[in-house]
Amino acid sequence: MTTSDDEAAQWWATSITRIAPGEIDHRGVPVEELIGRTGFVEMIWFMVVGGTPTPSQTRLLEAALVAATDHGPQAPSIAIARMTVTCGVGLNGAVASGVNALGDVHGGAGEQCVVMLDDAIARVADGESWDDAAVAIVDEHRRRSAYVPGFGHRFHPRDPRRDPLLGLVSEAVASGDVPGRHLEAALAFERALDRPGRRPVPMNIDGATAVIYGELGLPAPLARGLFLLSRSVGILAHAWEERQSGVRNKGPLPRTVLPAYRPGPEAG
Numbered sequence: 001m002t003t004s005d006d007e008a009a010q011w012w013a014t015s016i017t018r019i020a021p022g023e024i025d026h027r028g029v030p031v032e033e034l035i036g037r038t039g040f041v042e043m044i045w046f047m048v049v050g051g052t053p054t055p056s057q058t059r060l061l062e063a064a065l066v067a068a069t070d071h072g073p074q075a076p077s078i079a080i081a082r083m084t085v086t087c088g089v090g091l092n093g094a095v096a097s098g099v100n101a102l103g104d105v106h107g108g109a110g111e112q113c114v115v116m117l118d119d120a121i122a123r124v125a126d127g128e129s130w131d132d133a134a135v136a137i138v139d140e141h142r143r144r145s146a147y148v149p150g151f152g153h154r155f156h157p158r159d160p161r162r163d164p165l166l167g168l169v170s171e172a173v174a175s176g177d178v179p180g181r182h183l184e185a186a187l188a189f190e191r192a193l194d195r196p197g198r199r200p201v202p203m204n205i206d207g208a209t210a211v212i213y214g215e216l217g218l219p220a221p222l223a224r225g226l227f228l229l230s231r232s233v234g235i236l237a238h239a240w241e242e243r244q245s246g247v248r249n250k251g252p253l254p255r256t257v258l259p260a261y262r263p264g265p266e267a268g
């Protein structure tokens with residue numbers, strides 16, 4: 001069986017970029033027209049979503065990207081990148097290692113959070129109140145002993161990124177730029193998770209950015225994709241700083257601290 005030129009050309013067929021000798025178009029626009037005229041956040045939207053974002057959409061996306069950039073070396077994604085770069089690998093290895101720590105528990109929960117907020121919105125469209133919908137979904141997570149995505153933080157009783165992000169969403173709702181349903185849903189989840197006398201389960205950065213991505217109408221997997229795009233900036237900054245220190249082969253603890261040895265049942 002032979003492959004025709006046309007079949008081969010369809011192999012990686014794409015609506016994103018066309019190249020020819022001396023030509024690069026992104027989504028039909030020559031790159032020369034984008035360079036110097038398109039901001040990076042608009043470019044992210046243009047490439048990932050398609051079309052030109054409105055100023056309000058750009059503002060919200062930019063805020064979400066800025067907010068998730070970094071959380072210091074205590075954040076697993078950052079610590080892993082710093083440790084990796086001391087092992088002599090290039091920045092690409094360090095950035096990839098940090099990004100690979102982002103998932104359901106750390107930095108990637110926005111994806112499931114958007115799905116959950118959509119679920120609450122669908123229940124409300126079917127006649128339930130916001131609070132009833134949130135309580136029902138939280139109860140269902142508790143029955144499965146599952147964590148509610150986008151809520152809870154190992155360090156912050158209240159994530160300092162929450163208020164400014166939700167404030168911007170509230171402003172966009174007030175100006176009629178976004179519907180506000182994902183915001184309503186997220187606030188109802190906060191109320192449902194608040195149990196007097198128990199440790200707070202605050203909305204975290206994954207949850208607050210999920211509100212923005214939901215309000216912007218982006219598909220749930222992009223909440224994770226855009227988080228890792230943003231966090232890559234922090235990861236790169238930390239990996240570069242660590243590399244400049246010249247320290248080699250740095251482990252997860254100072255050398256003088258030895259992890260406790262816990263003898264297993266096989267130990268004599």
Ligand SMILES: CC(C)(COP(=O)(O)OP(=O)(O)OC[C@H]1O[C@@H](n2cnc3c(N)ncnc32)[C@H](O)[C@@H]1OP(=O)(O)O)[C@@H](O)C(=O)NCCC(=O)NCCSC(=O)C[C@@](O)(CC(=O)O)C(=O)O
Nearest residue numbers: 071075105106107109147148149150151152153154204206
């Ligand atoms: C984040 C964490 C593991 C924290 O756990 P913790 O260890 O603090 O809490 P635990 O000891 O497990 O629970 C104590 C009590 O609260 C209850 N409880 C806690 N969370 C609850 C919840 N979601 N739903 C119901 N109940 C909950 C639990 O049931 C228990 O109740 P009880 O048994 O009655 O005492 C946990 O919340 C969680 O998995 N969240 C969902 C996944 C999520 O959204 N991930 C994103 C986190 S943001 C991030 O990754 C970015 C970061 O900010 C990271 C950084 O730097 O850290 C950055 O920028 O890099």
